[in-house]
Amino acid sequence: MDITQLYKYNGKAIVDFKWKKFGLMYHMIIWGFFIIFMLIFSIAMSSEEIYIFACILGFVHLFFELKQIIFYGKKHFFDIINYLDLAAYIFPVITSFYWITGITPPVVLISFSTLLVDLKLISLFAYALYIYLRPIDSYSLDNPPSNINIKDQNNPWNLVTKYYTILTDGSISATPTIIQQPDTNTNMFTNFFTSILAVYDFLTG
Structure with a gap:
């Protein structure tokens, strides 16, 4: 049977199965990593060890973004939210590198990085509520x-x-x-x- 025909007639069941099997867990893991990343970056401002951990988590998120870019190709760059995702990981990582090397980053960079992380958190909540509360x-x-x-x-x-x-x-x-x-x-x-x-x-x- 042609795979396109399979998705045509059983698409909803397949999507539901994939979501329940591993999709939900995958997104929960990403959510958890980001919450930890946000807390570490937002609260800790003087510990070199903690900022090293923030860099590691930032690179983990960038790895997830790279996987999406490889999977979706050019379509990944058509969504403005994906640019927010990249910025919310890249700028905090750059700021953390400043602290790790003993250099105080510019105040503008700290403020902008914190703003991006907070906007990312808001967008995560917004997307979850959008899925739950949008009209059918x-x-x-x-x-x-x-x-x-x-x-x-x-x-x-x-x-x-x-x-x-x-x-x-x-x-x-x-x-x-x-x-x-x-x-x-x-x-x-x-x-x-x-x-x-x-x-x-x-x-x-």
Whole structure:
């Protein structure tokens, strides 16, 4: 059987199997390495030994990035987030080299490296929440759907305020009489870039 036909008819099952078998663990390992890398770089500012460890972890992440570049080729550079990933590893490694060699790095370099690491962390949270909270079905903010999928709780039309009519017998109508029209802020996790803004707003209060 042609492998393309196999993916055509069983693509979802294959993706689910790969994710549960090793994909989730792979991403959790990368997540764990990055959290350790971020904590070491952000907290330790005077220990040469710790910065050596930060360099090692930075090179580990750069190795993961190199694997993605080899696998995806030119397509890897079409996503702006990949540039953030590279910068979030390269600049902290350069800063760590300064400290290891006994040279105080420029304040601008320290600040920029810390900013990139924090932005990387925000993007990780944003991507996780984007996957979890994005709508399942397509929708339009201008035209309410004739039949809303109740199971799609992340659809903006399911998140807005609804007003129901109280019938003469005291019961409440099953269908809403008035539905507030959603806007782009109703569910900010409909795309990845607004998800970053939503996470930033959440963290900053």
